Amino acid sequence: MSRIAYVNGRYLPMRDAAVNIEDRGYQFGDGVYEVCEVREGRLVDVRRHLMRLKRSLEALHIRAPMSSNALGVVLRETVVRNRVGYGIVYFQVTRGVARRDHAFPAPEVPPSLVVTARALNRTRNEALAAKGIAVISVPDNRWGRVDIKTIGLLPNVLARQGAIERGARDAWFVDGDRAVTEAASANAWIVTYAGTLVTRQADHAILRGITRTVLFDVIQAEGLRIDERCFTLDEAYAAREAFVTSASQIVLPVVQIDGRAIGDGKPGPVALALRREFHRYAERD
Ligand code: PLP
Numbered sequence: 001m002s003r004i005a006y007v008n009g010r011y012l013p014m015r016d017a018a019v020n021i022e023d024r025g026y027q028f029g030d031g032v033y034e035v036c037e038v039r040e041g042r043l044v045d046v047r048r049h050l051m052r053l054k055r056s057l058e059a060l061h062i063r064a065p066m067s068s069n070a071l072g073v074v075l076r077e078t079v080v081r082n083r084v085g086y087g088i089v090y091f092q093v094t095r096g097v098a099r100r101d102h103a104f105p106a107p108e109v110p111p112s113l114v115v116t117a118r119a120l121n122r123t124r125n126e127a128l129a130a131k132g133i134a135v136i137s138v139p140d141n142r143w144g145r146v147d148i149k150t151i152g153l154l155p156n157v158l159a160r161q162g163a164i165e166r167g168a169r170d171a172w173f174v175d176g177d178r179a180v181t182e183a184a185s186a187n188a189w190i191v192t193y194a195g196t197l198v199t200r201q202a203d204h205a206i207l208r209g210i211t212r213t214v215l216f217d218v219i220q221a222e223g224l225r226i227d228e229r230c231f232t233l234d235e236a237y238a239a240r241e242a243f244v245t246s247a248s249q250i251v252l253p254v255v256q257i258d259g260r261a262i263g264d265g266k267p268g269p270v271a272l273a274l275r276r277e278f279h280r281y282a283e284r285d
Helices: 024-028 046-059 068-081 122-131 154-165 210-221 233-237 269-281
Strands: 004-007 010-013 031-039 087-094 112-119 133-139 170-174 180-183 187-191 196-199 225-228 241-246 250-257
Touching: 004 068, 010 068, 024 087, 031 046, 046 068, 046 087, 046 210, 068 087, 068 112, 122 250, 133 154, 154 170, 170 233, 180 187, 187 233, 187 269, 210 225, 210 241, 210 250, 210 269, 233 250, 241 269, 250 269
Parallel strands: 133 170, 133 250, 196 225
Antiparallel strands: 004 010, 004 112, 031 087, 087 112, 170 180, 187 196, 187 241, 241 250
């Protein structure tokens, strides 16, 4: 079955799905995006993802291509047309098509909207979570507004590639104070030996992950302690557990950082319990 993409009002086979070469997303990375998990064919936490998209668009003064309700319909339709049971839906909005000039187009042009959906391999994802992943630390050289989910991801791309070249799976960004900000495409967490969960406060230095937000509810319901603060790389090396959270990975244990085993070098019980419980607290529609 060929995959179907939604492009500016039309559902097209992937091979025919294209955007103009003067699209500002292509020229400047001038756009924002979201990734939403799909389970049993239903969207997970789509309300929150649509809210964050709205916030990202407003921060960059990009007009919304349609209402959140209408966009929800397009997302569901794309999932159905691609027959995705378990997977992700990706949607991106750019400032639109205009002759290349850094300043915003004047007069304004319609924003571009692209939506794709694809199945993920559930067995493979569960096996990865059962094994845990290795990460490396890299200097955080991104711009100062990574709380906006922009499509400009070059530092993240290079960090992830660097990790792979060094035999790891992902990278953790570290700021000038040796504090961990987040992973290349996920939020970073540790569990201390006292049993407290620690993740960086959601300032301009991290993306406020939807998975992170929902996990706060899970943690509270499970009666665990949480400390939303900066933690250093050395604290992470000395942690009992570490893990990352994102819509496509939910809770994924980290068992090694920069070649050092975390805890006993196996996925920790807290991370695995949070992974198991997560979908009881996430919204589904
Ligand atoms: N941080 C970064 C840099 C990301 O790219 C992502 C997800 O893509 C996240 C955090 C996690 O966000 P969410 O839980 O909303 O997927």
